[in-house]
Amino acid sequence: MTDKKTVDLYKCYCDGVKPEIAYEYSFKILKEDYSTRKQVLTGNDLHGLYGSSSATHFIRMVVKEGKKEIGPLTKVDLTKCGIEKFIIRPYEQEAIDLETCYCEGATPIITFQYILKINRDKYTSEKEILTGREILGLAGKDSKTHRLRMFTKKSKVIVDADETIDLTKCGIERFVAEPLDCTEGFVTKNQFTLPDEDVHFLDSVKNGVDLIQEGNRRWLIFRGYKIPDGYNVEVADLAILIPPHYPTAGLDMMYLNPSLKRKDGAVIKALSNQTIEGKIYQRWSRHRSAANKWNPNIHNVESHVDLMVRCLIAEFAKR
Template identity: 35%
Template sequence: MIKVDDEQQFVDEIIDLEEFAKSEKVPPTRCRGYRIRIGKQFYTVTRSTMTGRELLELAEKTPVERFRIDQKFRGGQTKRVELEETVNLATPGVERFQTLPLDQTEGYTARRQFRLPEVDEEYLNVSGLLWETVLESSKRRVIVYNFPVPDGYNVSTVDLNLQIDTGYPDTQLDMVYFHPPLMLGNKKAIAAIRDDSFDGKAWQRWSRHRTSANPWMAGEDYIGTHLGLVEHWLECEQLKVNK
């Protein structure tokens, strides 16, 4: 039970930020500590503010200059945290953090058959993942290789592609395509999927769409925010394993 000191407004409890975000509750600014998730690991900290550098050091991602860390919010939105940038853990909606290595892939020349907006190319270049833009007939797609998949699936990483319509970025990104096909560990069927062919491979299309409560915002949304939604979709489907 949460105990609040009326004089100091101190919450005598460890606050789980992920649970607070999912419940749409506002975390207290003064409490015994915060339980935060970085990647798949949980940590308890006693301060309400931390820098990107401190978060990476906490997760033992060193040297920190070889990694980036993203702040993830309820609903799949993401924001990169710079090394010396201060994060307020009591900000409403902060769900968790994700780290990405900045190592460059060597020995392979990635295909760049069409250009993306600068913000997309910058995001993908620092993601640590190999990516390509591929044009096939009238289809324009971005392929991202070895994208991390949460526990509960048949693989730990998967290739994915996103269809880039000619009106993008004013028109929204929609759905996602996976290779190889994803399956849940409990063999439970994944709803709203179908087969798709592109770049000589069989892909699994997930028909997942934005809602009126979370519409595409031209000028704000881009590949990075859409991949945040993809992670959210993967996590939501994985929750069915325990149901």
């Protein structure tokens, strides 16, 4: 009598054992369980089980070495590959930007590649679960000299080197790699008292930042800041007003010199003038929505500048 044994490929993967020849094989496509009596499957077979097509969807097979591409005619021997699971997604979902998911309030899906922001730069990972050490490594940093801070909708927390982060579950906005030789709490830079994380960010700005005080007003001025396409200038000085009780009190608006105009001649609304360091800056009255209120546990100078630059980009979607 035939032994109608079913081999669970995911369990074999977790146990580190080679799947044996069996009557039936069970495996995961994304998080769902599927089964087949075939020992060898093609990409088209997998599409048939999942209800997708090679014309619209890609397949990646997740094994210990990483994620392997499975074409329509690629043959997969279920007893030899050490398979964790298969990923089948529409082509437009092949890479997921975590920051975009955060801004849109969407949960990142299991996919082929993830784009994450560390400090001001974007990096990619084919793994959805990474340690703090691995995330630092993406940015060329060592856990012996840097620590990692993760920003989510709820908090900004330090991630230990061996702590694992699931990129599909955390609602992650970005990461910040900070030198370990920094001081905790608040530090003074020129005439300013700023949170430690702001000082690290300002020190990383390529064109430099001036910190000035005029009367009872304190200004951060980003020199030669790159302006998004569509405006009359490529770079401008971008000023941010720091309120007396920052970071408890939130940041608001931005100020630009020289003044911006749209190349297409369309009128930009809610603008006025502001004198800073004896120059006329253009004030952009752009404010946080009720759904995106200032939270001192999450927001800082870097996130505010990023929001303001997004407003420059969004200007062209309005009119």
